[in-house]
Amino acid sequence: MDLKGKAALVTGSTSGIGLAVARALAARGADIVLNGLGDAGAIEDLRATLAHEHGVRVSFHGADLSAPDGAEALVAHAQADPGRIDILVNNAGIQHVAPVEAFPAERWDAVIAINLSAVFHTTRLALPGMKARGWGRIVNIASVHGLVASAHKAAYVAAKHGVVGLTKVVGLETAGSGVTCNAVCPGWVLTPLVQAQVDALAQIRGLDGATARRQLLEEKQPSRQFVTPEQLGDLTVFLCSDAAAQMTGSALVMDGGWTAQ
């Protein structure tokens, strides 16, 4: 799969799944715009390494996607450098775990803003250029929680179901235009977002890290193995290929059997 000459914006790509997706797209020759939060020096190292290893143009914009003007600034940056968005990967996301009656309203607002509304804002801003050029790929990193629920994840489950719904609408509105929009629904992936949940489980149950990881997997994921960020990077590359040109509006699970139960 050759993505030379394509430009990709990957939100939340300073860590975890987003970083692996950015690496996978860069490895196929795409120019990359990185986005996310974190230490400026470490992010600059990431940016420079990615550009050097794959001989592609890589820039970074640290827009905070919890407000619409963050998404607007990020898309404007990508449209200036490298100059357009052919591939948009909406990946930035946060989690908060609490029962509904104890769920802080401020955390609800933040999860909905970053995990759902930001997907709408980047999509509405990137779509006109994709449509005008007759080619585009939008990949929304949703979750199994876009299809099924777990207790204590009200905002996350609501946001991810919203992303799956938005994906269907955008798939319909762009059908036949050369633009596709699909959602990827991973099960457990061992990233900082999930490590926090492993640590919480270890503390609540008095477990060591390895046992907590095993118990977390056993409760939901029949394979008892984590999905890797690299596997999600390769799935994203596939969705950018010609083989996937007729896949749109879909929600693809990669979940070790979680949603088959």
Ligand code: NAD
């Ligand atoms: P992560 O915490 O490793 O990465 C999240 C990224 O989002 C980071 O780059 C972070 O800086 C960025 N981010 C957070 N808040 C932001 C904000 N306000 N503005 C801009 N960027 C922001 O998490 P991850 O596990 O790699 O998650 C990536 C995506 O995958 C999320 O949407 C998550 O819901 C989804 N997902 C993760 C799993 C899993 O098991 N890890 C499973 C299913 C879906």
